[in-house]
Amino acid sequence: MNNEAPKIIQLPEIKAILRGANIFEDIENGFVAYSRNEAVIPPVGEMLFEEPPGEMHLKYGYLKSGEYAVVKIASGFYNNPQLGLNSSQGMMLLFDQKTGVVKGILLDHGYLTDIRTAVAGAIAAKYMAPRKVSCIGIVGSGIQGKFQLEYLRSVTKCRKVIVHARSAEKGQAYLDYFKGSDWKIEVTNDLEYLARNSRLIVTTTPTKEPLLQADWIQAGTHITAMGSDTMEKIELAPNILGKADIVAVDSLSQSESRGEVYQSVQAGTLNRKAVFELGKVIADPELGRQKDDQITVADLTGVAVQDLMIAKAVFEGASS
């Protein structure tokens, strides 16, 4: 009893398909379905490595009304660039949810995770950032620091950016990446300066010590924190979430054990009951920002429903 062979899709084809796909709407729909309990998303699997340090995450799930189940494997090995390899690696697998037969193998080396994460940041900004943003602050100059900015293009007219880089070299690489674009980018190593002058801040680092302090955050600021996705990582001092008018997460259940909300609830600065899911905000924008001077935070740990939606879009866009 044989199966049809799975479609194996390599990175160049994945990138080509994404240029023509409306991922943004797909992922919005995914968040809404997830928050309506229309998805089955088991807990995130995690495998840690010590020598060299690395981590692998397994995220998987399906929409009850859908055709496919996704299994996404994404790893971060932070010494990889020394070997000429990307830190991010991995793949996405699509299965027929009625038979378990594998339909697609997307050899994206972590690229789709990077994209769906950046899209989620843009969705958070769409519903939660103030209407007028005079300056965007990006904390972290790596892949996510770049992709987050690229995907913000469609949800804000602001083109002024302050980016925090850990070295002048990394800052220059960031500037080079955006050379020729209409982004007006200033590089800084001063986080307080970035925070005080940006009304839309995206944090993208794997730090385990908070980078942003509460008294730097001005009225009328939205922060999307997407770097912290484990129990140990934290980018925002816990009293930032305590001070915020609105705190949303992509996944309430994941926020019980990972991310900024987990950290702030542990620190006693945040009441878990005050937090709701991004999917609820998308379905009912009145849950999002209501006034320009509110402080809002979106804490994103990454949900398999995003992987499902982007994998499905790529699979269906691929030549058979």
Added chain:
Amino acid sequence: MNNEAPKIIQLPEIKAILRGANIFEDIENGFVAYSRNEAVIPPVGEMLFEEPPGEMHLKYGYLKSGEYAVVKIASGFYNNPQLGLNSSQGMMLLFDQKTGVVKGILLDHGYLTDIRTAVAGAIAAKYMAPRKVSCIGIVGSGIQGKFQLEYLRSVTKCRKVIVHARSAEKGQAYLDYFKGSDWKIEVTNDLEYLARNSRLIVTTTPTKEPLLQADWIQAGTHITAMGSDTMEKIELAPNILGKADIVAVDSLSQSESRGEVYQSVQAGTLNRKAVFELGKVIADPELGRQKDDQITVADLTGVAVQDLMIAKAVFEGASS
């Protein structure tokens, strides 16, 4: 920054490689390493489906001293045969454990899981079955009922077999499968008859009601229970484990939430402290059967270290 493309290995090549590989010793070594805490094996991931009913298991891990990490995805969709598909589906993925780069994609459709499970059954019999077995009892006439018997060939001289099948048709299919072999096979629908007359019993079903009762089990019997691998499944009445002289499991940690040992501890018939791991028995056979009239049970839920060892053997045996 590009990676070398992963080696994609299809089922026919996998089967050809296995014919020349010494999987038995590899998996024994894997169990020993696992029981010496030389492996990192996170908890099993599980995704359940309702319409049609199905389950997908994710098992993953690595040996600290090894080169690779494995991620194994195996599903069971029990209505698949109606569609002309195997119930078992899935694949194994091998990653470089120092970079996360995917090295091998083994499109085995669940075959390697079936084989490593059968090999584990034979290993359990090698260390725990009585020296002389006059008759083997196989409960379940499906793939595992067949593979378990095939792999027992190398660890016992007994060729007399009683197999329990749920229908005459399934029993006949089992006989047909072994036609021309030297196995002398009797098909029965009487589990008590099977149990009373077999000194080496292997149970291979996904039942949620115990099939074997304690008073049927004679002195000098070994039972390998490999069907139960979730919290709900159970093949042996809990007082069988209570009555046994030796109870071994492949994984103590997995037996805390799945399999026969979990069920018997819940039922109060078994003290968890009396149970030890198969890897300990392999390393020190004095922990195994000492007398011919003992009753012994091996409860196997399947460990990622088995997947790692078989995937590695296939990968290294493949043409590059």
